[in-house]
Amino acid sequence: MALRARTESGATAALLLALSGAALTGVVVAWILARRKASTLQHVGFAFVLAGALGNVVDRLVRGFVVDFIHVARWPIFNVADVAVVVGTILLVFGRVRETKKKDGGASPPAPAIT
Numbered sequence: 627m628a629l630r631a632r633t634e635s636g637a638t639a640a641l642l643l644a645l646s647g648a649a650l651t652g653v654v655v656a657w658i659l660a661r662r663k664a665s666t667l668q669h670v671g672f673a674f675v676l677a678g679a680l681g682n683v684v685d686r687l688v689r690g691f692v693v694d695f696i697h698v699a700r701w702p703i704f705n706v707a708d709v710a711v712v713v714g715t716i717l718l719v720f721g722r723v724r725e726t727k728k729k730d731g732g733a734s735p736p737a738p739a740i741t
Contacts, residue, residue, distance in 0.1 A: 643686050650679040668721035674714025681707035 657664075657672040664672070685692045685707070694703040 642692075643683070646679060646683045646686065650676070650683055653679060665721050665725060667717055667724065671714045671717030671721060674710045674717060676714075678707040678710030678712075678714060681705075681710065 653672065653675050657669075657676070660668065660672075682692050682705075692705065692707075694705045694708070696705060696709075697703045
C-alpha cells in the first residue's frame with residue numbers, strides 16, 4: 627500500500643461535482659423515505675454513505691478536486707470518503723438481506739422442481 631495524490635480538473639471535475647451532488651441528493655431522499663422502516667444497521671449505512679459523499683463534495687467545492695491518496699496494488703486510488711461510501715453500501719445491503727430473512731422466517735426459497 628502506498629500513499630499517492632491523484633486529482634481531476636476541468637470538465638471532468640465539473641461533471642463529477644454534478645454527479646456527486648445528484649448522488650448526495652438521492653441518498654438523502656432515500657433515507658427520508660426509508661426512515662421509519664429502516665433498521666439501525668441501515669441507518670448507520672445511510673450515515674456512512676452520506677458522510678462519504680458529503681466529504682467528497684466538500685473537498686471538490688473547497689479545493690476544486692478530490693484528493694485520492696490511498697493506493698493498494700491493482701486497485702484504483704481512493705480516499706477515506708470513498709471507503710465510507712463502500713462500507714455504507716455494504717451495510718445497507720446487509721441490512722436489507724437481514725430484513726428479508728426475518729420476514730421469510732429465515733427459510734430459504736424452495737428448490738425448483740426438475741421435470
